[in-house]
Amino acid sequence: MTAGTTTSATAAAPTRKQLGLVFVFLSGAVIAIGIGVYAKLHTPSGRPVTTLGFSGLLQMKAWLTTAATALLIVQVVTALWMWGRLPRIAGYAPPWAQVLHRFSGSVAFILTLPVAFSCIWSLGFQTYSWRVVVHGICGCLFYGAYASKMLGLRMKGLPGWVLPVLGGAVFTLLIVLWLTAGLWFFTRHGLPLT
Numbered sequence: 295m296t297a298g299t300t301t302s303a304t305a306a307a308p309t310r311k312q313l314g315l316v317f318v319f320l321s322g323a324v325i326a327i328g329i330g331v332y333a334k335l336h337t338p339s340g341r342p343v344t345t346l347g348f349s350g351l352l353q354m355k356a357w358l359t360t361a362a363t364a365l366l367i368v369q370v371v372t373a374l375w376m377w378g379r380l381p382r383i384a385g386y387a388p389p390w391a392q393v394l395h396r397f398s399g400s401v402a403f404i405l406t407l408p409v410a411f412s413c414i415w416s417l418g419f420q421t422y423s424w425r426v427v428v429h430g431i432c433g434c435l436f437y438g439a440y441a442s443k444m445l446g447l448r449m450k451g452l453p454g455w456v457l458p459v460l461g462g463a464v465f466t467l468l469i470v471l472w473l474t475a476g477l478w479f480f481t482r483h484g485l486p487l488t
Contacts, residue, residue, distance in 0.1 A: 310451065311451050311453065314451060314452055315452060315453065317445070317449075318445045318446045318449060318452065318456065318460075319442055321441055321442060321445055322439055322441050322442030324438075325437055325438045325441045326434040326435050326437060326438025326439075327434070329410075329414065329433075329434045329438075330419060330430070330431070330434040332414065333413070333418050333434070334418065334419040336415070336418055337418070338415070338416055338417050338418035339415055339416050340416065340417075341416060342354070342412055342416050343411065343412060343415055343416060344408065344412070346358075346408060349486050351416060353479075353485075353486065353487065354408065354409070354412065355409045355412065355475055355476075355479070356476045356479035356480060357476075358405045358406070358408060358409050359405075359406070359468075359471060359472050359475055360472060361402075361405050362402040362403075362405040362406050362409075362468060362472075363402075363468055363469065363472040363476070365399070365401055365402035365405070366398075366399075366402050366464070366469075368394065368395075368398040369395060369398050369402065369461075369465070370465055372391045372394050372398070373395060373461060375387040375391050376391055376392060376395065402468075403440065406436075410433060410437065413430075425474050425478060426474075428470065429470075429471060432470045432471050432474070433471055435463075435467050436464065436467040436468060436471060439463040439464045439467055440464050442463075443457065443460035443461060446460055
């Protein structure tokens with residue numbers, strides 16, 4: 295084996311990592327932009343497709359987003375526990391923590407789907423206030439970040455910082471979504487809560 299062959303083989307490994315990294319982030323960006331463009335171009339129906347038994351669309355959105363946010367907090371705690379980052383708990387988490395982590399993440403994601411569908415189909419991408427604009431942008435980015443995280447979990451050889459950054463982005467975006475919709479709803483006077 296010559297020195298030139300070794301150098302080109304070594305140079306190819308970082309290139310694959312870089313391509314994987316670009317693929318993960320580019321896929322998320324395409325999904326986020328696609329959702330945003332569709333929500334903006336689609337003519338909103340102005341009425342809920344479903345309220346899942348709640349008295350209205352806002353009530354459904356607020357409660358499901360609150361439940362998803364609570365489950366995402368479980369996700370963060372179990373992730374920190376599994377990686378030995380909780381200082382008061384000695385050692386690593388038991389095997390059931392990984393199951394709880396996956397289950398809480400899956401249920402949280404499922405709870406966001408009727409909310410997102412209702413937002414996109416019934417309301418569209420609106421720009422009548424800063425709160426609504428921030429909420430709409432973060433909603434699109436949330437699904438892009440989630441898709442990137444799920445791709446990143448299945449790709450080998452990504453840098454160690456990728457999954458924590460994507461997980462942090464998913465968490466932060468859902469918190470902002472809750473603050474701009476759930477908390478906003480629960481602090482309005484005169485609206486029925488259920």
